[in-house]
Amino acid sequence: MKTPSSPLQRYALVTETYPPQVNGVANTLGHLCEGLLQLGHQVELVRPAQPGEQPGRDDAGDLSEQRVMGMPIPRYSELQVGRSARRLLTQIWSRRRPDAVYVATEGPLGWSALRAARRLGLPVVSGFHTNFHQYAEHYGLGMFGAAAGAYLRWFHNQSQLTLTASMTQQNELARLGIHNLAALGRGVDHERFHPRHRSAELRETWQAGDDDLVLLYVGRLANEKNLQLLVDTWRSLNEQPGQAASQLRLVLAGTGPLKRQLQKALPDALFTGNLNGPELARHYASADIFLFPSLTETFGNVVIEAMASGLAVNAFDLAAANQHIHDRYSGCLATAADERQFAENLRWLIDDAEGLRGVRLHARHSACQLTWDAVIERFAGYLQKAAATRTSPATDMMIRRGPSAQSGGSGRSG
Known part of the structure; x- marks a missing residue:
């Protein structure tokens, strides 16, 4: 400095x-x-x-x-x-x-x-x-x-x-x-949050193979985070024809008053509790897509941490996402409260492998500009x-x- x-x-x-x-x-x-x-x-x-x-x-x-x-x-x-x-x-x-x-x-x-x-x-x-x-x-x-x-x-x-x-x-x-x-x-500390921390061993514990996609949420498990949308979106993904449940994994990192309710609503999801330091960085980098359904953020530090880790962020056009993501270039943005668009953007990331790869590369590049x-x-x-x-x-x-x-x-x- x-x-x-x-x-x-x-x-x-x-x-x-x-x-x-x-x-x-x-x-x-x-x-x-x-x-x-x-x-x-x-x-x-x-x-x-x-x-x-x-x-x-x-x-x-x-x-x-x-x-x-x-x-x-x-x-x-x-x-x-x-x-x-x-x-x-x-x-x-x-x-x-x-x-x-x-x-x-x-x-x-x-x-x-x-x-x-x-x-x-x-x-x-x-x-x-x-x-x-x-x-x-x-x-x-x-x-x-x-x-x-x-x-x-x-x-x-x-x-x-x-x-x-x-x-x-x-x-x-x-x-x-x-x-x-x-x-x-x-x-964002783009050396701490870096794609090189990706761990095949951690993905194995999630039962995620090389061709599987891991969807990650990091944050408080609380009402103000709009997590019912995450529940609804996940259920919709697994109900669609042609979508094998084995192709997707959902991981939630954090704790809060909604934890038990979410565990019941998402029995096939993995809940890690609060993570810090190298473990948090390893979880970010080992996932593929970051889900951020919140509508109440003043910024959302987790958005740029996920971007620095090389994840494609799917969020609403607010706060950090609005400021640092170009839609379908370095992430995906839905108009505020447009839940259908949020789900459609996630569907695009899952279905378009080349588009997902490009978004992840551009997300990392964009985050590296933020010191x-x-x-x-x-x-x-x-x-x-x-x-x-x-x-x-x-x-x-x-x-x-x-x-x-x-x-x-x-x-x-x-």
Whole structure:
């Protein structure tokens, strides 16, 4: 990574999830934190304590880590949010002021960090990593969707800049009423995720021969991932005349609240549980087609990981797929929510061996253009610009009162 020409600074990163937790937000924050350290900046990482850890503080060179109390998300015990820590953060940042604060998540910890930073007059940049307002409908909480959208609009309009994963997401947030948006993007480690990790031994455990096709899904097994479409599509494939079940294998990597339900619906599929490191890379490379039916992604890191691994991605024309796939050239794209087109694209990939081979080659080439170094340098630049601004401490009452204190819920408080 290049040495920055700008002055080295101290940044605070606040997130409710972080490695070794397995999700796209944790993966992204891990890369951003490590990247800032490699550029020579100092980082104050604020996150909830994970299982086996205790709340507390560690200082190791340029990285200071403040762990706070966490609590599980209702109906989703695998994930948690951090509890409010406004007083603690105010004390820490009063003693040693960061040049800028990046708030990656909008839960109680992120909210308290926003309050503390605004009270101290610290520049704040926020990140939009998860479409929580869309998730409400998938968990029987549709009545709260509008309220969640209003909260997200209020929250992000308290920061100087909100970073998004893609241009499509940036446009969606602008329609939601969030101002001062910028696309950060995502990178992929195309050496870690590489076709050379393909394993004949692993495919044998899947009972997949050289001429068989393995369809892979990687991600949470949860309602918001639109996995009923995966179930319906798989059943339809195996019911079509001329399609021998022995020619196809389906592998699902991940865990979540729908695991048991999916195991019943897909008795012939293989469920691996969560995968990390070399095992995840080996599973990607040993498959042939990547299925991604989600309609709620802010980006979808798994899409570009699959592409880097040489898989043909079948997805909807959203987020990472929209930004990095050319239809039937480096993957297949269906119009959002067009389930019939999604199934037809998969059928084409299965039936056209030469087309599939070309898509896989072009997918790998496209993914190799996406580097984390470029994303991290862009991220550091946004933080540097924020640090160059100096604001007077905001009235804490405005932040305490929340969205209702602002006309239309979309204005800034200062």
